Amino acid sequence: MTDAIPQPCDLLIEAGWVVPVQPHGVVLEDHAVAVTDGVIVAVLPVADARARFAAKHTVARPHAALIPGLVNAHTHNPMTLLRGVADDLPLMEWLQGHIWPIEGEVIGPDFVADGVSLAIAEMLRGGTTCANENYFFPDVQAATYQRHGFRARVGLPVIDFPTAWAKTDDEYFDRAIEVHDQWRGDALVSMAFVPHAPYTVSDANFERIRMFSDQLDLPVHLHTHETEHEVQESQQKHGQRPLARLDRLGLVNDRLIAVHMTALTDTEIALCAQRGVSVVHCPESNLKLASGFCPVGKLEQAGVNIAIGTDGAASNNDLDMFGETRTAAQLAKAVAGDATVFSAASALRAATLGGARAMGLDDRIGSIEVGKQADLACVDLEQVETQPLHHVVSQLVYATGRHHVTDVWIGGKAKLRQRELVDIDTAALIANAKQWRKRIAAIRG
Template identity: 45%
Template structure:
């Protein structure tokens, strides 16, 4: 007589998209979770023969997939959502955003803004975010309080802000935050020089050395606009990517954000160096920055992940929106309706994002031994039916409003559409407080 193994949680779903193996949709399967890890993935009827569970969650009209990964955002800027719309990048930054940040940004601003962003992302199925902003210690605290996974960028720029005064000061404070959170399994750090036009060669050289010593990622905006490239040619005599490569910053740990304007040779360099590119289609469209050559990059074998950018330039932290926009832009720019099919874009939003952050062994797919970061999407509403292909529905039909349940390390963070760690009343109070502060 077989003895049933007792586990913490079994999630039974109508469909499961594990992401790995690729192009796979499983029907009437169950994910078995124990001690925060995925212990098994098998047909529901077989799970009854092998396991008992403290809790069983039934999802009869849902697709279960890995938690979505927002591979680039500025979470605290949720408090600046819509404050300066319909402007191109440079005046948006210089005339609107930077002056408002000078007025408002503080430790409390970052904690509150990140808390608001974490709530928005969790409710939209995002279980992990790569954040680039000031006061990373406070951002880490907000993500930790929400029970959400985060990779915090240690922002470095060569001019003062409310957070730090010099590049060395940014590094010192950021590395101290990294030390403070080293025991938290949900919080990781990367070095995050803001952009080639805000960081000097001397600072870049120090960042390259530190990244190698610490074996950590380098997260940077690059080749976002034609103006950035013209400025680099005028000041340094080379395009930004070539400059950074010469300074030792382009390698397997590099996370290149935006990468809109790339030549064929530059794409080949990125592929050869095994870098990741973070595609932010909605923000790029809204700021009229351009359209990244995603089809070409994928053909070169480059790992391309998805990000939302900040809520001040998007204005949503919504990876469902990014999946849809990425797929449609890939088709219209190539003239090929088969470009970037649904399963591939879901992979960009999950496993590719994990790979860009160096977390592919922990998250990004539903596989034995990985951490149970998962989200469930209901396809049972009239606007989501009929469903012939759940992968297609995730990209072209369903939105974040269809997310019902979210788990991080097997712990529920959203249940039946409701956030568990904070109330709407609390979040609205935060939002109103800072909106009033912008008027003073």
């Protein structure tokens, strides 16, 4: 009997541990992932992989964990250029007194493209391969993500006042449909509606969003129940809490990506579980702005899909999903008064597959499974900070930092190789960010 002829593949990644996320909590020791045409074609022991495949490229990381690329389920990436401009302030003072006035002076295509480019570099260096974007000029965002080969669901903004993107309600919707149609079917970039928040969007505009969401099968990604003040204001203005108002308008369903969700009743949690709402937890932004505490333990117990987002770099102030996931896991325990809540495995799932599910991309990304896109990150566990290694998933969530990420792939294409960004001029990015700092400083006086 002759030996079988090895099967060709584009890429073989050999790792000390593969953490597929699905099945939940599983760690596969000395395993490899084979990739062809950007798709995972096998997950198997290293020895078997070497016998079965003849790879064009092999990457051996025997002291690293291979995980799905992290999914930043809520961010405003152009705002990396506003990192640190207004700190230690409550939400509405921060937003209305500082962020919106500065944005009014600088926002435009160049600001958006440069901010997104800077954010992509930061995210890749931290193992993030997908972002759920919420900002203006979605056409520019989409083109920038596409140019860098980064996966994103870009938001189509709607807000009840004029901005540099649109001046009237009709213009917001006309431009949204135009951008959606332009990017329909793209392999990396998809769209969602991003009404800013219940307190900045009218019933009529929410109804139009629901209609288009139904027709185009698009998620609706919005800040809601971010603070207790928002809830009280809604009760005074509409006679309803924000979630009840959204439900009246037909938006509480499995397309809703509800961000922050700090002020929730048990009845609202049950409604989210029943309707298939995804909740994006942004713990560090909520802590920094003193917005409140998302009841992650209760949401998890109810069966609500939980994702994790950094929010924007103006309110976090980083795009570090490893740090965010650690904070999410620890804060959930403190809020619940229960150390068993939101385990390391659950937190890692929220940061990967939970985000993918929220964005409607879980058939493509979020776990290391045959048939999914090879959006992957390699994490070095052979460092002082990660020794001794008793439990891989625990170490990833509670000890690892983004500086331990060595390699990143999106759709099987290398984006970070041995800590070096591929096809991104880091020095130029930094120089450009410094120019924006000067411009913004001049505006602020």
